[in-house]
Amino acid sequence: MNYEFAIIGAGVAGVFAARELARRGRKVVVIDKGKKLEERACPLDRGEECGCDACDKYVGFGGLGLSEGKYNYTNDFGGDLERKVGYGRALELMDEVDAVLCSYGGDRVGLYDTRDPEMAAQAEKAGFRVLTTRTRHLGTELSRTILRGMYEEMENRIDWRFRTEARDIRRLADGGFELTLKEGETIRAGKILIATGRSGNDWLSRQCEDLGIDYGEARVDLGLRIEMRGDQLNAILGRSFETKLSFSGNDYSATTYCMNPRGRVVLKQQEGLAMPDGQNYREREDGGTPNLNFTLFVPSFFRTLEEADRYLHDVVGGINRGRDRIAAQRLGELRRERGSGGYREESGSGSSASAVIPTLEAEFASLRLEVPDLYIRAALEFLDALERLIGEPIDEDTILYAIDGKLYSPGIETDERFETRVEGLFVIGDCSGTTHSLSQAAASGLYVGRALGS
Numbered sequence: 001m002n003y004e005f006a007i008i009g010a011g012v013a014g015v016f017a018a019r020e021l022a023r024r025g026r027k028v029v030v031i032d033k034g035k036k037l038e039e040r041a042c043p044l045d046r047g048e049e050c051g052c053d054a055c056d057k058y059v060g061f062g063g064l065g066l067s068e069g070k071y072n073y074t075n076d077f078g079g080d081l082e083r084k085v086g087y088g089r090a091l092e093l094m095d096e097v098d099a100v101l102c103s104y105g106g107d108r109v110g111l112y113d114t115r116d117p118e119m120a121a122q123a124e125k126a127g128f129r130v131l132t133t134r135t136r137h138l139g140t141e142l143s144r145t146i147l148r149g150m151y152e153e154m155e156n157r158i159d160w161r162f163r164t165e166a167r168d169i170r171r172l173a174d175g176g177f178e179l180t181l182k183e184g185e186t187i188r189a190g191k192i193l194i195a196t197g198r199s200g201n202d203w204l205s206r207q208c209e210d211l212g213i214d215y216g217e218a219r220v221d222l223g224l225r226i227e228m229r230g231d232q233l234n235a236i237l238g239r240s241f242e243t244k245l246s247f248s249g250n251d252y253s254a255t256t257y258c259m260n261p262r263g264r265v266v267l268k269q270q271e272g273l274a275m276p277d278g279q280n281y282r283e284r285e286d287g288g289t290p291n292l293n294f295t296l297f298v299p300s301f302f303r304t305l306e307e308a309d310r311y312l313h314d315v316v317g318g319i320n321r322g323r324d325r326i327a328a329q330r331l332g333e334l335r336r337e338r339g340s341g342g343y344r345e346e347s348g349s350g351s352s353a354s355a356v357i358p359t360l361e362a363e364f365a366s367l368r369l370e371v372p373d374l375y376i377r378a379a380l381e382f383l384d385a386l387e388r389l390i391g392e393p394i395d396e397d398t399i400l401y402a403i404d405g406k407l408y409s410p411g412i413e414t415d416e417r418f419e420t421r422v423e424g425l426f427v428i429g430d431c432s433g434t435t436h437s438l439s440q441a442a443a444s445g446l447y448v449g450r451a452l453g454s
Contacts, residue, residue, distance in 0.1 A: 001029070001159070001187050001188070002027075002188045002189070003027050003028060003029045003159070003187065003188070003189045003190070004021075004026050004027045004028065004189065004190050004191065005021055005026055005027070005028045005029075005189060005190065005191050005192070005193060005452065006028075006029050006030075006031065006166075006177070006179055006187060006189035006191075006192050006193070007028060007029070007030045007031070007192075007193045007195060008031050008032075008166050008179075008192065008193070008194050008195065008196055008200075009031075009032060009063070009194065009195035009196040009197060009200060009429070009431070010030050010031075010032035010034070010060065010061045010062070010063065010160075010162075010195075011062065011063025011064060011065065011195060011196075011197045011429060011430075011441065012062065012063055012064070012065040012429070012438055012441050012442040012445065013195040013197075013428045013429025013430070013435070013441040013442060013444055013445035014030060014032075014063075014193065014195035014428075014429065014445060015061070015062065015063075015065075015147070015150060015442075015445065016097065016100070016442045016443075016445035016446045016449060017193055017195065017428060017445035017446070017448055017449035018030050018154060018158055018445075018449065019100070019150060019153070019154060019446075019449065020445075020446055020449030020450045020453050021158075021449050021452065021453045022153075022154045022157040022158050023453070024453035024454070026452075026453050028157075028158045028159070029158070029159040029160075029161060029187060029189070030158055030159070030160050030161065031161045031164060031165070031166050031179070031181070031187075032059070032060060032061065032160075032161070032162055032163075032164075033059060033163065033164065033165045034059035034060025034061070034063075034162065034163070035060045035061070035162055035163060036060070036061055036151075036160075036162050037060065037061040037062055037066075037144065037147055037148055037151055038148075039060070059197075059199055060162070061147065061151060061162070062143070062144075062147040063197055064197065064438065065143055065147060065438055065442075066140065066143055066144060066147065067140065067143075068137070068138070068139060068140055068143070068279075068280060068283065069137070069138030069139060069140065069142060069143030069146070069438070070135065070136075070137045070138070070280075070438065071094075071097065071098065071101065071135065071136045071137075071138070071437075071438050071439040071442075072133040072134075072135050072437055072438075072439050073091065073094040073095065073097075073098060073133060073134045073135070073136075073439050074091075074094075074131070074132060074133035074134065074439075075087055075090055075091065076131040076132055076133060076244075077131050077133070077244065077255070077436075077437075078133075078435070078436050078437030078439060078440050079430075079434055079435035079436040079437055079440035079441075080434050080435075081093070081434060081435055081440045081443055081444060083434070084414075084416050084417075084418065084434060084444075085416065085447060090440070090443065093443035093446060093447055094439045094440070094443050096443070096446060097439055097442045097443050097446060098111070098136055098439075100442075100446070101136065101138070101146055104145070104146040104149035104150060105142065105145055105146055105149065106136060106138055106142070106146055108142060109136060109137060109138060109139070109142060110136075111134055111135065111136045112134070112135055112137075112240070112241050113132075113133075113134045113135075113240075114130075114132050114133055114134075114135065114240045114241070114242060114243060114244065115132045115240075116130070116236075116239050116240055116243075119236050119239070119240075119243070120132075122236075122389065123236070123245065123389055126385050126386075126388040126389035127247060127248075127385045127388075128245045128246065128247055128385065128389065129245070129246040129247075130243065130244070130245060130246075131244040131245070131246055131255070132244075133244070135241075135242075137280065137282070139280070139282050139283060140283060161181070164181050164182055164183060165181065165182045165203070166179045166180070166181060166187075167180045167181065167182050168180045168207075168210075169192065169207050169210075169211065169425075171211070171422065172188070175190075175423065175424060176188055176189060176190045176191075176424070177189050177190075177191075177192050177424065177425070179192070190424065191424040191425070191426065191452060192424065192425050192426065193426045193427075193428055193445075193448065193449075193452075194207075194425070194426065194427045194428070194431060195427075195428050195429045195431065195445060196429075196431045197409075197429060197430045197431050197441075198407050198408065198409050198430055198431065200431055201305055201409050201410075201431065202305075204409070204412075204427075204431055205305055205410075208412065211420075211422050211425070212421070212422070213412060213413060213420045213421060213422060213425075214412075214413040214421075215304075215305070215410045215411070215412060215413075216410050216411030216412070216413070216433060217301050217302060217303060217410060217411070218301070218302045218303075218304060218305045218307065218308035218309075218408065218409075218410040219299055219300070219301050219302075219308065219408040219410075220299070220300050220302070220308045220311060220312050220405065220406075220407060220408070221257075221297035221298065221299045221300075221405065221406040221407075221408070222297065222298060222300070222312070222315060222316075222375060222403055222404070222405050222406075223254065223257075223295050223296045223297040223298050223375055223378070223379070223403065223404055224295070224296060224367070224371070224375055224376075224379045224400040224401060224402055224403060224404070225265055225276040225277070225278065225293060225294070225295045225400070225401040225403075225404045226293060226294055226295070226296060226379065226383075226398060226399070226400055226401075227265050227291050227292070227293040227356060227358065227359065227360075227398065227399045227400075227401065228291065228292055228293070228356060228394065228395060228398040228399075229290065229291065229292070229355055229356055229395050229397075229398070230261060230262060230289070230290045230291050230292045231290075232292065232390065232392075232394060232395060232398075233261075233292060233390065235389075235390045235391065236389065236390060237261060241261065242259040242260075242261065243256070243259065244256050244257075244259070245386075247378075247381070247382050247385060249377065249378060249381050251374075252298050252374060252377075252378055253298070253299065254296050254297065254298045254378045254379075254382055255296070255297055256294045256295070256296055256297075257294060257295045257296075257297050257404075257406065258277070258278040258294060258295055259278075259292070259293075259294040260278040260279065260280050260281065260292065260293050260294065261281070261288075261292045262281035262287075262288030262289055262290070262291070262292070263278055263279050263280050263281050263288065263289065263291070263292070263293055264278070264279045264281075264284070264289055264291075264293070264359040264360070265277070265278060265279075265293050265358070265359050265360040265401060266278070266279045266359075266360060267324060267326070267360060268404075269324070270405075270407070271309075271312065271313070271407065272313075273312070273313065273316045273317060273320060273405070274316075274320050274323075274324040274325065274326060275316060275326075275403065275404050275405050276295075276326050276360055276362070276401035276402075276403075276404050277404065278293050278294065278295065289359055290357075291356060291357070291359060293359075295404040296378060296379055296382055297404070297406060298374060298375060298378050304410075305409075305410050308410075312405055312407065315371075315372060315403060316403055316405055318370070319370050319371070319402050319403060325363055326360060326361075326362040326363065326401055326402065327362060327363055327364075327365045327367060327370045327371075327401070327402040327403075328358065328360075328362035328363065328364050328365070328367075328399050328400065328401045328402065329364060329365065329366065329367045329399070329400055330354075330364075330396060330397055330398065330399060330400075331383065331394060331395070331396055331397070331398040331399070331400060332396025332397065333396075334367060334368075334376070334380070334400060335380065335396075337366065337368060354397045355395050355397040356395060356397040356398055356399055358399050360401065362399075362401055367400060367402055370402050370403075371402045371403055375402075375403065379400060383398075408430075408433065408436060409430055409431045409432065409433045410433050411432070411433030411434065412427050412431075412432050412433055414426070414427055414432060414434075417448065417451060418432060418434070418444060418447075418448050426448055426452075428441075428444045428445050428448050429441040429444055429445060432444065
């Protein structure tokens, strides 16, 4: 089969690019190793064993856009789209992404803004920088509804190939490309848009090596997920649903991530590892919890993707011990270890006598024996500064879970149009290393799809 465009990956970047091309009548095929939207259902959520070839939580139509659907419209974090298209244009593109979401029902939930100049000034005095955003938090069910609407609009305008993979990309003499699918079928396309997200890193690295495309450094963010009394941050959350704080120590920078007032800490399984994750209270019907949770991420950079993955698996895998083990410790005990040099397990670590009841089953232990010192030090210094900001001690019953992780694709050499040095081959979304969020990934797909479809 011959196509004008082949899009590899049906996450938000691929979907938004496909929509732009389909609306302009271009002949497009979309290839994804995952499933159709209605078939995506992780067995782990049903308490069953997972034997999936491609994880339904991360792969398939909509990609990570099916997971809570949190779109942050900002240049402060979530990627470097503004380096490609300019600061103002990046914000304009994200506004256009939001308009698309709203056209399928996204405006059923409100858009909130985290800007608070007065609080930002107070935070600066305590050593923080406040990162701001406008956010539309769709939730999983509304995300599914929106993605279903987008698919139904494109279903008959595009050829969809699910549960298959493009094994190889070969450059043709006429300037086009030939794709070989895993079943042996070949597809020809004039241009290729790769939008495989972080989950396609291994495959993409092989393609880049074969095609002579350069990779940049690789990044891994690790950090403790912190669960505290929900009222502890009222002083800074009074006018905003959440706050994103950046804090710098002597040899690190740390940023809060995925703040969930009234939320829960839940188990996340990714890359064969178990990690503590945050779940927004809107994802449940029980009204939420009296707790608040967030992760304090510290980035580390590596020369290669292999080195980054090895570090991730060494640290998190060491805590997991071959099972879904999460380690945890109360803040008071962790602070007392500074001087005592030993761990004393507190009675009732998970009991109702504690001010903070854990929402994730974990094994209470000495985190100093489980976690590299960098992440312990960052968490303690961050919480010391947070006490200065809110004007009161952080409750000693606060729980620190080890260890959350956020994975990134290495930066790939592309121009301002996301085109590689191989003419006609584009890399968009999070696999490009340029975007790290739903909003910026979707914006990159919209931007490239519109430019190529014109």
